[in-house]
Every structure is written in C-alpha cells, then in structure tokens.
Amino acid sequence: MTHQSLHWEKEMWAAGHRVTRQRALILDAVCAADGHTSIGEVYARVRRVDTTIDRSTIYRALHLFVELELVLAADTGSGDILYEIRKLQPHHHLVCRDCGGEQEIGDAALRMMFDDVSRQHGFRVETDHLVMFGLCHECVRAREHHVVPGT
Amino acid sequence: MTHQSLHWEKEMWAAGHRVTRQRALILDAVCAADGHTSIGEVYARVRRVDTTIDRSTIYRALHLFVELELVLAADTGSGDILYEIRKLQPHHHLVCRDCGGEQEIGDAALRMMFDDVSRQHGFRVETDHLVMFGLCHECVRAREHHVVPGT
DNA sequence: CCGCTTGTCGCAAACATTGGCAGGATGAAG
DNA sequence: CTTCATCCTGCCAATGTTTGCGACAAGCGG
Numbered sequence: 001m002t003h004q005s006l007h008w009e010k011e012m013w014a015a016g017h018r019v020t021r022q023r024a025l026i027l028d029a030v031c032a033a034d035g036h037t038s039i040g041e042v043y044a045r046v047r048r049v050d051t052t053i054d055r056s057t058i059y060r061a062l063h064l065f066v067e068l069e070l071v072l073a074a075d076t077g078s079g080d081i082l083y084e085i086r087k088l089q090p091h092h093h094l095v096c097r098d099c100g101g102e103q104e105i106g107d108a109a110l111r112m113m114f115d116d117v118s119r120q121h122g123f124r125v126e127t128d129h130l131v132m133f134g135l136c137h138e139c140v141r142a143r144e145h146h147v148v149p150g151t
Numbered sequence: 152m153t154h155q156s157l158h159w160e161k162e163m164w165a166a167g168h169r170v171t172r173q174r175a176l177i178l179d180a181v182c183a184a185d186g187h188t189s190i191g192e193v194y195a196r197v198r199r200v201d202t203t204i205d206r207s208t209i210y211r212a213l214h215l216f217v218e219l220e221l222v223l224a225a226d227t228g229s230g231d232i233l234y235e236i237r238k239l240q241p242h243h244h245l246v247c248r249d250c251g252g253e254q255e256i257g258d259a260a261l262r263m264m265f266d267d268v269s270r271q272h273g274f275r276v277e278t279d280h281l282v283m284f285g286l287c288h289e290c291v292r293a294r295e296h297h298v299v300p301g302t
Numbered sequence: 303c304c305g306c307t308t309g310t311c312g313c314a315a316a317c318a319t320t321g322g323c324a325g326g327a328t329g330a331a332g
Numbered sequence: 333c334t335t336c337a338t339c340c341t342g343c344c345a346a347t348g349t350t351t352g353c354g355a356c357a358a359g360c361g362g
Contacts, residue, residue: 018309018358054312075226094274105272113264121256122288123245130281137273169328169339205342
C-alpha cells in the first residue's frame with residue numbers, strides 16, 4: 001500500500017472534511033501511478049472501478065488533496081499539471097528539455113540554498129517540491145558530439 | 152519603453168515568425184503591467200486599443216512569446232498562470248504563503264545550488280525563473296507574536 | 303436501527319482554453 | 333507598385349475546467 005492509508009483519513013477529518021468512497025478511489029488512483037500522473041489518467045483509473053463518478057469530482061478532490069498537501073501538483077512546463085502522492089521527505093524533480101526525462105533528487109542541495117535566501121532576504125522558503133528544467137547528462141553529451149567544437 | 156522594442160522583432164524574425172500589429176500590441180500589454188500579469192489583464196489592455204482582437208490570438212501569441220523566451224510564464228500556485236516580460240538577467244520570485252506578497256531575487260544564491268546539482272547528478276540546470284513559496288520576514292514575525300511561546 | 307445536519311456528489315450549464323479553416327495581412331521578389 | 337507564397341488572424345466548434353444546485357450519504361445523537 002503506497003499511500004498512508006491510515007493517515008489521510010485522519011488529516012481529512014482533522015481539516016473538517018469527510019472521508020468518502022470517491023475520495024478514497026481518487027487517492028488510490030494517484031498512488032497507483034507511483035510517480036507523476038495527470039488528471040486524465042486519474043479519471044480513467046477511477047472509472048475502471050466506478051463508472052458513475054464524475055469529472056468534476058476528480059477536479060474537486062484533487063484540489064482538496066493539494067490544499068491539504070496530501071498530493072503535490074507540479075507544472076512540468078508542457079502545459080498540463082501533474083499530480084503525485086506526497087512522499088515523506090521533500091524531493092524535487094529535474095526535467096530534461098531535450099529528452100523529456102525526469103529524475104528525482106533529494107533536498108540536501110536545495111536546503112543550503114534556502115538557508116542562503118533566508119539569510120539574505122529574510123524569507124523562509126518552505127517549498128518542498130520544485131521542478132527545474134535543464135539538460136540531463138546524456139543530452140549534454142549528445143549535444144557536445146553534434147555541435148562542431150570551435151564554434 | 153520597457154521592452155526591447157528593437158530586439159523582439161529581430162528574434163521573432165530570426166525564429167521564422169512574422170511581426171504583426173497584434174503581436175506588438177500583446178507584447179506591449181505584457182510590458183505595460185511591468186510585473187506579473189494574467190491573460191485576462193492582457194486581453195483587457197489590448198482590447199482598449201483594438202476591440203476586434205480575439206482571445207485565441209492572445210493565447211497563441213503568449214505561447215509563442217514564452218517559447219521564444221521573450222516572456223516568462225509562472226505558476227504562482229493560486230491556479231492561474233502569470234506572465235511577465237523577460238528581464239535581461241535571470242531572477243526568481245519568492246511568494247509568501249500568508250500575505251501573498253512577492254519579492255524578486257537575483258540568481259546568485261541559486262547558481263551555486265545549480266552547480267551542486269550539476270556535480271552530483273550530472274544534470275545541467277537551465278531554469279532561469281523559479282517561483283518558491285514560503286513566509287516573508289513580516290509574516291514570520293507576525294506568527295511568532297501570535298503563537299504562544301512555550302507550546 | 304432511525305432520523306437529523308451538513309458536507310459531498312452527479313448533473314448540467316457556464317466559463318476557459320485549444321484546434322480547424324477560410325479570408326486577410328506580411329514580407330519578399332519582380 | 334504589384335504579385336505571390338506563406339503565415340497569421342478571427343470566427344466557429346471542440347475540448348478542458350469550474351461552478352450552482354438538488355439529491356444523496358457520512359457522521360452524530362438518539
């Protein structure tokens with residue numbers, strides 16, 4: 001069981017929201033992806049179990065989950081927003097501009113940067129999921145091979 | 152004149168796109184805001200000059216500008232995407248969760264972090280506009296005053 | 303188990319965004 | 333200046349997302 005089956009119900013309840021069959025299905029669907037997933041995927045996955053569920057319910061539930069921080073929402077730049085079950089420790093994503101590949105990194109490197117920002121600007125950064133774009137190792141090398149050296 | 156009036160036409164042309172009256176108006180509208188602005192604002196501003204312009208033209212032009220990196224698109228978390236004219240040097244935004252205020256920072260602190268990521272994960276980060284959430288100085292202090300010490 | 307209160311769901315309508323197409327504008331060549 | 337090929341725009345339709353509302357179900361007290 002990927003998600004905190006025993007926890008999310010409590011958090012939901014503590015925030016004054018009810019635990020419903022639909023919400024459970026939707027959260028399961030997000031977990032089932034075990035990584036980034038889209039609204040469409042969640043909808044399709046939920047539909048396989050319950051064909052009466054409505055799109056608007058998916059939208060509302062996902063917004064709620066994001067608000068309660070049970071689920072992370074990330075804009076990958078390609079326009080559509082991806083959702084992901086929140087893991088216990090913060091992590092961030094590197095998305096390659098060329099191949100589109102994603103890789104996950106811990107937040108050790110970023111924490112130092114956050115501290116710098118805090119010292120220099122008096123701003124306490126609490127972002128726990130950043131998406132950064134760039135070039136992965138393979139694509140950097142691919143470019144170096146294609147680009148004529150010396151230009 | 153805020154935007155690089157002489158540059159954007161060249162960049163547009165170099166990328167094989169045409170310089171049209173509509174695109175000029177739309178880019179002007181983005182510049183006029185001189186900061187973050189929304190699609191709706193751009194539309195309203197353009198409409199004041201030319202009432203025949205269509206919404207789809209705004210969408211298409213903004214997408215093009217973002218692709219050419221004349222304009223930055225940022226998801227501030229509140230759901231809607233904000234656009235901003237690209238400045239000459241990269242910068243990033245700190246958005247306060249409590250008061251919603253934004254502050255701009257240079258990329259010195261982040262560049263070191265990018266280098267770390269590059270060394271440790273072989274990923275060359277090229278993101279030049281990050282939005283990070285947290286608490287600004289004032290809101291941190293406000294919280295400390297409200298929270299009963301000793302709990 | 304039953305009924306009550308209130309939050310949630312499914313439906314449909316409103317609103318936002320994107321795509322196809324025909325006419326019009328742009329930039330280049332004659 | 334005129335013509336031409338191409339790209340862009342505006343309109344319309346399709347799609348994606350949000351909202352309002354009556355019916356329904358979750359959680360609570362009997």
